[in-house]
Amino acid sequence: MKRLLVFIAILLLAGTGYFTYQKWVKHADLSPWSFLPQNAALVYESDNILERLSQIQDMPVWNNISSLPPFSSLSNNLYLLDTLAGKGTFSNVFGEASSLISVHITSSSTTDLLFITEIKNISQHTYLSKALAYFRDKGYKKKTREYMDFTITEISHPDSGDSFAYIFFKNYFIGSFTAFLVEDAIRTIADDDYPSFSERHGELFQVARLDQDAGNIYFNTSRLSDILGTVSKENISFNLANSSFLDLKITEDAVNLNGFTFSPGNRDFLSIFDKTGGAAFDMAEIVPGNAAWMYHLTFDNNEVFKESVNDYLMVKSPNIFEVRNKILGDYDFDIEHAFTLLDAEIGIVTVESTSRYLNEKLLILEVNDMGEALRFFNTMTERYATSVSDSIYIEQYGEQEIRRLPTDNFPQLMLGNIAEGFDQSYYMNYRNYLIFSNSIYQLKTLLKNIEDEEVWNKSLRFNRFLDRTNNEANFSLYVNTPRSWSKVLGEIKQDWVDYANNNQQALRNMEYLAFQFSNIDSKYYTNITLYQPPRLSSGGQYAIEVEKAISLTDKVSTKPYLVTNHYTKQKEVILQDVKNNVYLIAPDFEALWSVDAGSQVTSDFFQIDYYRNGKLQYAFATAESIHVIDRTGEYLPGFPVKLGENIKIATFNIVDYDNSRNYRFAVSDAKGNLYLTNKDGKILDGWGPLPLESPITSPLRHIRVSGRDFMVALQQNGSITFKTRRAENYPGFPIKTETATTSDFFVNRGNNFTSTYFSTVTGSGELFEVNFSGKVTKREQLYRPNTDTKFSIISDVTGDGYLIVRNTGRRYEVLDEDGNVLFEKDYFSKSPMLIQYYKLGGSVEWIAFVDATDQNLYIYNRSGQLITGGPLRSGVPISVMQFENYYEIYLAEDNQLSVIRVIK
Template sequence: MAGFLYFTKEEVAFTKESPLYKAVPLSAPLFLEADGLKAIPTDNPVVMELSGIPEFNNLLNEVSGIQNVIESEPEIQKQLGKRPVVLALDFVGKNVLYPVVISNLKSAKEREGLELLIEKLTGIARTSFQKRNYNGYAIIDVFDSDGENVLSYSVAGNLVIISPEVILVEKCIRQLDAPGITDNRYFNLVNRTVANQSEVAWYINHRRFPEFWANLLNSTTKKKENEFGETDRVNLKNDVLKIKDYASWSELDLSFHDNRLTLNGITAADDSLNHFLSVLQGQEAVSSNADRLLPKSTSFYIGFSFSDRDLFFKNLENYFVHSEAYYDREEKIKMMEQNFRTDSREKLRSLVKDRVLAAITSIPTEAEMGSLFILSGQSRKESQELFEGMLANYAKRKDIEFESMVSTYKSSDEQNYRIYEFPYPTLPGIWLGGAFDFVRARFAAFREDQLIFASSAKVLEKYLDDMDSGETLRTDSDYETINKAAESKANLNVYGNINNLYALRHDLFNSGINKGLEKHEEIFRKFNAICWQVVCENNIYFNALNLGYRQKPKNDVRAKWQCRLGAEVAIKPQVVINHTNKANKEIIVQDVNNQLHLIDADGKIIWSAPVSGKILGQIHQVDYYNNGKLQYLFNTSEKIYLIDRTGTSVANFPVILKSPATNGINVFDYNNNNQYRYFVACKDKKVYAYSHDGSILNGWIFDKTSGTITAPIQFFRVSNKDYIVFSDESQVYIQNRRGETRVNSSAKFSPSANEITLNTQGVPKMVTTSNDGDVFYLFFDGKFAQKKAGKFSSEHQFEVDDINGDGKPEFVFIDEDGLFVFNEEGDKLFEEEFDNNLLAVNLYSFTATQKMIGVTDADENEIYLFDAKGKQYGGFPLNGNSEFAIGQLKNGGPLSLVVGDDDGNLLCYELE
């Protein structure tokens, strides 16, 4: 950038003003025009955050250095720092981008001042500059003491052209005598819209812009067979080159705000050139209502909204007729029509009223993403009859029963839905184009007037549950923040949650870009969301792009540090051992978007990795290879994971469960030799035992429970005997290592969903509660004792331990909005009532005889810590809306408390 003020020695008086654009190469994919050196406000919060990236900070310092030299040297004209400048990027050699800077001079005296400036900035004497002629103009090459060309520049008329690549200077000189961008009517159209108050304007040449993107993307080719028996090859770097016909030119004015960057301007497109954006020609902007139709877990969506449905699809078909994809698309649609026995395009079009949406809802570690494809319908009854008719025709054609393609699902809100298997998963991309290629439409259902397709039955069921419970995108804080700056009506809407999409970085970008993303992850994660909209008005296409920035929250100055996760915490954070540095612990936690994060003792994210669903129960650390290195073992409802300290799955994991899990996995090491056994209960009412390597354990012969197990399976060793213990809604099972009954308890009661714990104070016993809150001591000889504390609902949570150090257990309950603590005799020690239902209860050991009780009021974003007498720990309540962990993060340091808040942060407090 410093080079934009370096000029030639020719003594010429300049009187004629020439447009800066005249020298911009036609091959440049984009360029910007800045209104002087101070076009970027360095005191803006977003700019200040970006300055934490050394490359960006160096650029700011360079510009500041130029300004300082101009201000301090009396022989340099001060107006030079205010002179407009164009910075273009163009390709040299093997698609490598280099900058070329174009500005102007107004007099020979300015030139003399600028020659002094270049000498000051480079430390190279003007007498060593080398001049040569090119196409009638002088090019000056500046070499350093090693003979390396620092930059080249030329004065051509009243324009000055500078670049570190002499080829670009020569290209700009040649451009002066050839038709250029100023002869392009689409460029002139967008150029007339530059806002007077805009200090930075971006110009995009859409014919070449895909080549710019291709330079950043992953070039790996992935192969997958589609439903037509063909092999689809996905290569992002190659595929992005196909969008060169999106439009002609765009101009976007850059504005800086405290919580976002915005780009606003217009795009020029023409249907005679088969520009894709012309599909929106003749439309009026309408509300997409995407935030009402998509779930809170949405990571990305794209949608078209239109006022004239028939015109939209007519324009779409006309675009495809003139595109390279025409014949392949027609062939696939013809195959669908043969099986549906109808005009697929016409029938699909009639299912749509005024919008189509496609979204990514989950990003797992392996397999494919969870995706949705939503059509807004005219009338549910008519649309459902039409859709079922298409499927019935397909079933008849394939000689299968139509009802075999249909199942019923009851949502969490007790609503019944018909789920249809759909035979053409790649329909969205075939029908609507490459922007919808990421969607897989395998299952479908109707909800209200929408037809929803999903990549799997599970994704569809979760969508229906979320919608029925009101968990829509509009309730997401990241979306809500950026939506305030968005247009209320648009024709094209694109939204991305940057923190969620960060997990896709290796799939999307090349290794160089990924190194930068990972090196500066903490900074990039503060840019929480991006929203891009196109509004068609009188066949002019207006753009509004917002990049949201979430400033460091100021809500709790007591936190030692806070780490931006991008989504609320889903499970209790855990303090874990760092086997590479045991003096410093780490934190592992999952957020509500199923991202698993490992965070160091200072609050820096080490890595983030997506998993297939919410983690059930605890994350266990195991030494799988018996070499002192620890891994993390846990399960979702679908899989058992074993992940190493780099976030990578190891050995034969993940293991796919035979039935959805209903509890968190537990790990037993019978002989303390790191030959682990894993126990998990599943929806089919079986308890599965796995050997060390994740294979089914042959010696475990337990059949089935009569009900559902939700608490972890327990292993107790008492008097040299082993006990495997678990419970469902009807009984407690006390088995041996083979799964055979070891103890038949005489206690007959309906167990609660709380975990069974071992208590060794006095006679060893197992402790749990009944469904209505009675405490049961289950002894290992089959006898029991029943303790009355209070009457509680079936949703109560229970913990037992010696909290006050008297050698006897205390009973701790939470039920709805109350915390209750009793002694062993059933006497109430204290009770606390809160404004909302409590999330969970946990016990924490501060010393051998001192334990504390922790509860969370998630609705109020407050956490509490009480001693055995009900006295609150100093400084509480603190901010937090999740369960919390307490532990020593650094050897010799204080106890730390780690908790999530309602703003998507992980907070760390130090306890005195």
């Protein structure tokens, strides 16, 4: 897009000192629409654009939009316009000019604008003469040429190459930065075989207009794929509808477009709703808060909906029926029967994925009879298993049963390309919803989201957005801009990536988008909402304020861990001081109790449900013992537990194979021995102890893949060890890197052994990636500037990703997963910096550096900007709690525990 998106600013570049009136007898009744070519993708219409701009210029949402190029230069251009012929002249002369601004696709990757305005009086011509003189003084050159008996004038600058072409016909001005668009306008008025936009889309001009809106938008919806194609790296083929008319309204916190969309015939996607009404958005109760975007389909008759979907697919994707019939013949699985199970809603959710290998999705079906729905899908999996002499994949996760559907791409075979991306499908039920995902890990995460109330209908921020939308639309696309940011950047062309990154703050402030269509009398009431919550992100730095603090008797020695009060569900803090006292701190920052643990804690603090009754306890380890304390500060019977008189615990972790709360304690000692006990501390067979070649770098970790349990460890000598629950090696393991390391490791969870990856880096900088089949998939030496340089992996605290740290002396460099440098910092600390990585969602990432000696805390974003303006004070690692409008940072300096509120 070149410079300006409004016609007013274009008049700075175009004009004439006289009015050339051409007589054209056969065009006696003209309007701006007479010149507009039929191939316009979008048209903006206003009868008084200056007045509309003056009405919205102080609104927060417009202030945000106007910071985006090319809107950002609008104020300066308007000021210049208004002073060319004396202050206020432009507003008075052009205040009521009827104007059209249209968007046209000029190549596979570019668009440009055509400007059409009516010239009503001689004052406008006088003004244009002064504007042209201004540009002559700035070095612009003028030339003319003939085209179909019209004189096209072009002004251009010899240095910049900027060029603008225009014509006058009768009392109309037509201009563009792309000359052939002016030629298109000429053909439209001069050639009877070249219809105008209004002739091509006559249905749009039968819709009633609002008088006091910010203008009208006419959208050639049939060209949606072409428009998206100018931005997307991949070809997009999606026929939504034929055309749309929308009234534009701008309020304090939103841009709203309301009107009607037309979709004749069954070639357009909206045609599947032609014969059905809509339903309420009930499934917002289970859409996860980390959803990037969601397609929501509703209907009031599942049989009619099925027929309409099939009619549409028969035109757009007829091969689907061949695949459906084959599956029906091979496995007696009638995909069309799935429609009869539906109640009123379907949701197709794309999640803000933490995986670089998997585009994680959910298909949510609201069903009318869960028993029948489960019987239908479960018996299909059983028939398939019998036919191929295989077992049924069933995984028990807590009280939930998860199964794998053996049919590939079931959602796409049911609904078409809008539901593509499910090469494998796992499914489970929750209430009256049958939920499918291409990632079994995502189903487990969804259950945690629901339990923690991290779903759309529990978000006040999202509910304020929903209040501005149509709750019973047939078809909706909801977009969370921050959550979809990284995915969108991966799909668009580099020029648009650069534009997005350069204008990230303004674009991300438009936090929620909705595009909605509701069937009303063979046309679709359309609502488009771009919502900007009242509180805007401040970009690199945030507003900081101390919220609360407590002074303990002695210096804090551990990270302040956030734990949950099982009665109130509020967050509390558990930590230890240098005198070995473990404290539980209430939400109001009063100490509830303290317990002498006997020595320093060597592990994280974990919360467990030891008795499986919903009441939570605290588990941790010291060098001598395993400890479990209830929320009143009392030890559970039998605790603390010693594994042996001479065993010094080095690492400790909690294992829960299937979310059943049948816990195992995973322990290692300083000699390299592994122990696995039951929840009472009794050592299990094969693990008493299990000796390794060297100590492990981080706690033994349990990973379940395709129903198998892996006990994963990285030894300090570089050996990668995968054990079964019986303490046996998996085939292909251990894998010896032959290089010492003290680094952590990261596991990227996939659906099977080949798509699940173990990643680590050796101390000398060799990056290893191994899949769970035992194959080394990546072995790459990172740049090592010095023989003293050390490398380590820093995993996100929730296990959603990792960064690499390269440390040479006092210099610390932070690298991404591929070894690209993100930023570097120098510290004059007397001890190694303690580093944490937080992926907070919405492409917000924090990297925290703690200088434990001088008790300085530095928190950076991914670009290396200090988000707090200056260092904070902490001598231990931090904890972070995220809320809708702010973050809370829990930190400790000496004996003082504090909470810092960071305003988004």
